[in-house]
Amino acid sequence: MNEFEVIARYFRRSPRSADVRIGIGDDGAVIVSRPGSELVVTVDMLVEGRHFAANADPEGIGHKTLAVNLSDLAAMGALPRFALLAGALPSSDPQWIAAFMRGFDALATRYDVELIGGDTTRGPRTLCVTAIGEVPAGAAITRSGARVGDVVYVSGTFGDAALALAIEAGRVPAQAHERSSLEHRLDRPEPRVALGIGLRGIASAALDVSDGLTGDLGHILDASGVGATIDLAAVPCGDVMHSLLDGNARAVALQALLAGGDDYELCFTARPAMRERIAALARTLALPLTPIGVVTAEPGLVVRDERGETLSPLPRAFDHFG
Amino acid sequence: MNEFEVIARYFRRSPRSADVRIGIGDDGAVIVSRPGSELVVTVDMLVEGRHFAANADPEGIGHKTLAVNLSDLAAMGALPRFALLAGALPSSDPQWIAAFMRGFDALATRYDVELIGGDTTRGPRTLCVTAIGEVPAGAAITRSGARVGDVVYVSGTFGDAALALAIEAGRVPAQAHERSSLEHRLDRPEPRVALGIGLRGIASAALDVSDGLTGDLGHILDASGVGATIDLAAVPCGDVMHSLLDGNARAVALQALLAGGDDYELCFTARPAMRERIAALARTLALPLTPIGVVTAEPGLVVRDERGETLSPLPRAFDHFG
Numbered sequence: 001m002n003e004f005e006v007i008a009r010y011f012r013r014s015p016r017s018a019d020v021r022i023g024i025g026d027d028g029a030v031i032v033s034r035p036g037s038e039l040v041v042t043v044d045m046l047v048e049g050r051h052f053a054a055n056a057d058p059e060g061i062g063h064k065t066l067a068v069n070l071s072d073l074a075a076m077g078a079l080p081r082f083a084l085l086a087g088a089l090p091s092s093d094p095q096w097i098a099a100f101m102r103g104f105d106a107l108a109t110r111y112d113v114e115l116i117g118g119d120t121t122r123g124p125r126t127l128c129v130t131a132i133g134e135v136p137a138g139a140a141i142t143r144s145g146a147r148v149g150d151v152v153y154v155s156g157t158f159g160d161a162a163l164a165l166a167i168e169a170g171r172v173p174a175q176a177h178e179r180s181s182l183e184h185r186l187d188r189p190e191p192r193v194a195l196g197i198g199l200r201g202i203a204s205a206a207l208d209v210s211d212g213l214t215g216d217l218g219h220i221l222d223a224s225g226v227g228a229t230i231d232l233a234a235v236p237c238g239d240v241m242h243s244l245l246d247g248n249a250r251a252v253a254l255q256a257l258l259a260g261g262d263d264y265e266l267c268f269t270a271r272p273a274m275r276e277r278i279a280a281l282a283r284t285l286a287l288p289l290t291p292i293g294v295v296t297a298e299p300g301l302v303v304r305d306e307r308g309e310t311l312s313p314l315p316r317a318f319d320h321f322g
Numbered sequence: 323m324n325e326f327e328v329i330a331r332y333f334r335r336s337p338r339s340a341d342v343r344i345g346i347g348d349d350g351a352v353i354v355s356r357p358g359s360e361l362v363v364t365v366d367m368l369v370e371g372r373h374f375a376a377n378a379d380p381e382g383i384g385h386k387t388l389a390v391n392l393s394d395l396a397a398m399g400a401l402p403r404f405a406l407l408a409g410a411l412p413s414s415d416p417q418w419i420a421a422f423m424r425g426f427d428a429l430a431t432r433y434d435v436e437l438i439g440g441d442t443t444r445g446p447r448t449l450c451v452t453a454i455g456e457v458p459a460g461a462a463i464t465r466s467g468a469r470v471g472d473v474v475y476v477s478g479t480f481g482d483a484a485l486a487l488a489i490e491a492g493r494v495p496a497q498a499h500e501r502s503s504l505e506h507r508l509d510r511p512e513p514r515v516a517l518g519i520g521l522r523g524i525a526s527a528a529l530d531v532s533d534g535l536t537g538d539l540g541h542i543l544d545a546s547g548v549g550a551t552i553d554l555a556a557v558p559c560g561d562v563m564h565s566l567l568d569g570n571a572r573a574v575a576l577q578a579l580l581a582g583g584d585d586y587e588l589c590f591t592a593r594p595a596m597r598e599r600i601a602a603l604a605r606t607l608a609l610p611l612t613p614i615g616v617v618t619a620e621p622g623l624v625v626r627d628e629r630g631e632t633l634s635p636l637p638r639a640f641d642h643f644g
Contacts, residue, residue: 025465025545026398026465027528027530028362028397029362030360030398030462031360031361038354039353039355040351041404041406041438042350043406043408043450045410046443047443047444051443072349076350078350082363086366086367087367117363119365119366121367124369124446126446128365130363135352142348206349208349
């Protein structure tokens, strides 16, 4: 298949939404934005050998490529609407592309995200998604709104994806059934779309945790000009993580929990008065929303361990150029 | 420098436009679209070794990475507004990044395009730009509006960029001064932004020629359900191309002229009655707009050579997976 056949077969589709005036197949897509709304745009690039292994399941890569972008939109409180997909591929392997698009489309369909454009070229396997979401004017949740006295919350649990990598690398032991559920967290992150929308008017600041909890929370603190103290014991995690934290793989576990990355949970801050609304949101979504600390005036992040002592140094966040 | 230092130093800047509510530095950018306007979105990915050489001037790559996207917006008749830049880089080489951003920013500044988001990661050098433009509601120029009897036009001249590559590869001889002007066409394409905007209400269909004239014109014909006949002698080209077409490198020259790619000129169709308005636009822009043929009912593209005979087979368009 040549480039145009690949595009025609796997990427081209007719516009579905009335807001897509022109979809895939022209020089650009044309979208109509609804009066009173603003558009949120985000882009993420995933590289083979860095974000996924060369032999990774292409369907999972298709899922994750879109999921990490929807996670960014969720962190802004945006409703996902459209996506563009650019990809460099080593060859036009129809099976790989078909499986990738199955994973991509399944997630897109669940969140009613319409693919409106893209680009394909030959090269080292690299996927780049641009996602476009919508918020009511002025309702986007930023990183810069945290205030002293706000409570720091996180959704879901932390460290599972990083544990999966540590287990794959042989750095910690695990049972087969544990391994599979951790790998699911790594390969099929679930963007917290409904949570992000639910947090409009509740959260004072939010972001999605992709590079590790402490590093990413640090971005909220920097952008807001504040600090925070969080309790290690309050950071929600799964059973495997719990047992490792109590055992002799504690260092690896701490690294995974606080700085491992690939969690794709939301971290947000809110005034203490929002406690009931947040608890109600957690029940509605059947998703744990856990207070883990408070915003302080003193810049910097302090993590207190199980005995109330300051953890120092903090595990380092993932750095793409480190 | 780590990833965040790279971003802070070269990519982050404060929002300039009042329509950028949130710019670089959050999970997504938030943009306001003007009432009565629609947004045009396009994405292009450039890969080292495919779209540019490993030792190519990074400033030129910065220019071209943005230029090819603005060219797509121009083909839709859109005013460029915003861009997002995702890049995989083999290392955080500050000099390379600084030079790349000089080229990118110089072009962005000329067209008042604001960088509102991005992503950086380590990987084989790959650049992906998402460009967002604006058109009055319903005014976007598509590929599908060509009608039988329309005149086919092109802007500028064709084949120079492909000739530059052919000369580099030693397939055709050239003087040093010729080589430098052809290379400029290859490395510093000028997006036809003002032309695209000027063609609103004039062109019935348009696209930008990135993969070769005949192949790309074929996309207009396919999308519009028509055919066309064009005259080889009418296709505008530079002096070097002219002399090669008349000499013994005719085959290479024909390939470059009709299917070479990297021209980044616009090809458009218009009713014959638009002739005067198009001539006036050409004068205003000081840019040749040349009629090269007519749209016909019979599907397919026919190219007549200098003696009026059908050129067959046509040189093949560039295919990324060919």
